Amino acid sequence: MSEPHRIAGGHKAAIANPNVSEDAKDHSRQVLNSMEKSGELDYEAGQVDKNPGNVIGGKKAAISNPRVPEETKDRLRDELAEDGVEYEK
Numbered sequence: 001m002s003e004p005h006r007i008a009g010g011h012k013a014a015i016a017n018p019n020v021s022e023d024a025k026d027h028s029r030q031v032l033n034s035m036e037k038s039g040e041l042d043y044e045a046g047q048v049d050k051n052p053g054n055v056i057g058g059k060k061a062a063i064s065n066p067r068v069p070e071e072t073k074d075r076l077r078d079e080l081a082e083d084g085v086e087y088e089k
Contacts, residue, residue: 004040008032056085063087 011028014020020028035041059076062068080087 004035008035008041052083056080056083060087 011032014028015025015032059080063073063076077087
């Protein structure tokens with residue numbers, strides 16, 4: 001049985017790839033739109049079970065990354081605080 005999130009990931013990658021034709025990107029957008037409308041991707045349910053430790057680690061890594069804008073870092077700090085995680089950097 002196919003895994004909808006993997007299929008969606010492939011279509012998202014195609015949309016972001018500069019080497020993919022506009023026709024192919026349009027097709028991927030249509031497929032993603034239909035998957036979202038059918039409820040196949042459960043975006044409202046908070047996506048697939050994500051490991052909270054990985055999510056927190058990703059946010060901390062982004063805060064430490066010099067390429068991430070300060071306003072994004074501020075938002076991530078707020079999200080960590082909402083999750084009860086103290087992190088100052």
